[in-house]
Amino acid sequence: MSSLASATTPSRGLMRRIDGVFLTLVLGAAILWFVPIGMGRYGTYVLSLWMVMSIAVMGLNLTLGYAGLKSLAQAAFMGIGAYTTALLTTKLGLNWYASFLLSGAGCFALGLVLGFPALRVKAHYLAFVTLAFSTLVWLVLRNEQWLTGGVFGLSNIPRPTFFGLKTDGALAFHRFTLVITLILALALWWMIRSPWGRAFLALRENPIRAASLGVNIRTYTLLAFAIGSAYAGFAGALYAPLVEFIDPSPFALSASFFLLLMVVAGGSGYQLGPFVGALLGVVLPEWLRFTGGIYLIVFASIVVMLLIACPQGVIGLVERGWLALRRPGKGGAA
Amino acid sequence: MRLSILATLAAAALSAAPVAAQEKVKLINVIELSGAGATAGTNFKNGVDLAVADINAKGGILGRQIEIVHYDTQTNPGNTRAAVQRAIDEGTYAVLGPVFSGPIGASMQISQRAEVAQIVGGEAAGFTRQGNPYIFRTSLSQAAAMPKIAAYMKNSLKANSVAVVWVNNDFGKGGRDQILPELEKLGIKVAVDVATEQGQADFAADAIKVKNANADAVFVYLNEEESARFLRAAKQQGVNKPMVGETTLLGAKVIELAGDAANGAKGHVGLSVDAPVPAFQEFGKKFQAKFNYASDHNGLKGYMAVYMVKWGTEKQKKFDKKGLADTLRGATIKPSEEPGILIETTIEANGDLDRISFLAEVKDGKQVITETLPKLKP
């Protein structure tokens, strides 16, 4: 924890720290600000959905790609975030920003509670515990109709306002989502470059050496899992007003598996991986609809072939190509 | 950047056809073709395809051929919303589907904002009670069907206690929530209340539970396949009380799958290819010939949805999207005017339907209609 506190270093070296990832994020956001113009509401909606899923995948990428923990509950955390925001905004009339923060904080706390006993036993048992957790969350969402609306779901979830501006329109909400996504992505970018994050990378490269240097492995992995879960909560808080309706089905166990697929296919452990992964998971199936009834088969076959060709995911492949081009230099994108 | 290229490509792939032929009218069917609703959705889709083929063969609607596109929702509300939005963006004349009420709830505001009629296959009572004037059913709502079943159990079966078996999704839960107060009103005791999972395969434990409850009748409210599995499990466990249900218990599909375990099942049927309405039976034959299996009630819903569009358009004599919804609202469609509607159908102001329905029983592997029930407001 002490190294986390010291992570708030002054922004003295900020200019030096700006790198390819940072530039890509900012440039990408600038492009995405304008891309939906003239695209129609459907295209805009799919782009927004892509970004919302990217946030959840970013969180899982921290858990899996950096801390090496296999979580099968990312969609469940997203569901908890979505229901928290939906209930707080519709039933209690709380504003979206407070609900958003509470969704993230709630998932963070749950992540700690869930991760603590599981990680005490053995790192990869977290997968089994989260599998159970995921299904239990789904059962509660479905069965406790008095609270969650059960199988009938919750409807008419309001969209947030931004300094008095409404975001009811597809484009306005798209830009709102974009800003939130950028903030969360940059926060993660900063986190990974902080001393805390560097300890983290050391942990990933060589756990035994990191432990001998005084990195408390369990605390670090637990925090990574909790932060990853909080990101899922944030994603859920955006998902609910995006769709304006939620029921338990998008947060079932299979959705958690699907998020895992996005992390790995995009490139786990790479900061831009989640965006590529979510692009594969959200936009590719929509785009493949022109193939007709077999579009899901085509989609899944592409994923299988992709993984056979590059098990490190798309970004992994790009990096390999990049390194091969400028062989002696160090990799720019990490 | 890459994205906009993708989007352009996708748009090109989809819009290539209608530009060439301006004399077509575009209908988009947003439907469950994968995920939990795949079976119901595929039936609905096939029904739609059959109606479109029929109408196009006879010259289309007002001289225009129908161009039908199906978008899969994966039985997921978020995807359904995307697909309905896409359908609206692509200028669909009306939105057909979906069948599950969660996805309906997630997408009906989109068609409402665009003032486009959405003709769905859902039976849960809730979504026509939200004051949305653009939503239309293709079958009776559970709020209309359940009182009839409760009365049947009281009057014909003289049941004083009943075991309720339902599937824990919006369809089953909706039906259960509708029938419990009806049973209470008639003084019928619920001996046991058994929730089952969507897609559940093993019903042995549920059947034993029902058997031990020892009620006078068993109310079974599951989807077709689960109904068949339950009937077989109940027979294996020696449950010998009358099985009472709705369309999903008495359909041809259930009888085919459950074999002789289906014999003796009885109850209320809204849409059925076995009903004593020649138009229904003819639909059943055409469907069987084209798709090589027997349609369930969702096939009929899809078929009627397209004919509701046809009737409304010919009535208003133009292709006006908002006008279609206005024309359908409050209308009564008679088979003499539009044979494709199959049975006289009154569309109420909120999108609910009123029709005659049937009491039926399975005898020797055949559905036999024992009584025809009049419309609620004849």
Added chain:
Amino acid sequence: MVTRQPEPLRARLRLPFLVDQEKPMAEFLAYLIAGLATGAIYALAAIGFTLVWQTSQTINFAQGEFVMLPAILVLASAQFLGLPMAMAVLVGIVAFILLFGFGFKKVIVDPMIRHGVLPLAIATMALSIVMKEGAKDGFSAEAQRFPSFLPAETITFAGISISLQHVAIIVVACLAILGLQWFVTGTRLGRQMQATAQNPNVALILGIPVAQMVMLTFLINAGLAALASVLISPIYLAKFSNGEVIGLFAFIAAIVGGFNQVRGALAGGLIVGVIDSLAAAYISTSYRLAVPLVLLVVIILVKPEGLFGRPEERRV
């Protein structure tokens, strides 16, 4: 809106031996037998799962679909090739073992196994989508009847109805598993396979043809899945979506029993099947699925290697 609880509290908290019914014991036995029959199927799926995991560190998330597909292939070969049922069963099963025993290992596992557990696990997940959607689009979205090769009668014994079909499933599955156990411990080939499973490096030094042994486990896995498919489809009906539940339960059974023991998977399958049946009976039908999962978490926290597993020697 009616918000009545699914069941009265008394029914939720009812325990088998406290209940004020005439034949609580008979009732309990009926649930037990039904649970054992389902559990036997989970066991067949879980054993293949653990075998493949032991020899090649492959987590097969398509295991449920492996149980779903053979029945579909059987029906498809009866329908499209016009074969009589007995032939169709043979053709379907052989085709399945070739495709998803041999082919699965060659096409998907071999190129990916070097890159660790996760990419391969994800690939099997995508494979499960291909199998499910393929069965739906290529054959039917509807459930289909599947012929039974077992007696369908019900006998009434001491006041409880026992389905012979259930008894037959338990017997056949147990025979298959005992046969496998005998093969592994009682034959040279089986012992080589077992040695490969325990430590491939040592097995290689001992001159065991490791590659063939690994392939053998994939073939056995496919064979067990096909057996489970043929046994269960007469009751469950053949449908593209049947794998979802079976896959989840096989996974739970494998963890509960212990990932590295055949008898662990057998016990795990039976335990999970029985717990599921009893949960539906005595706890709550709408929270039925929660009970095996809570059991899973408790076992992980108390005995992480599974009820019958050995503590793992190998780092994953």
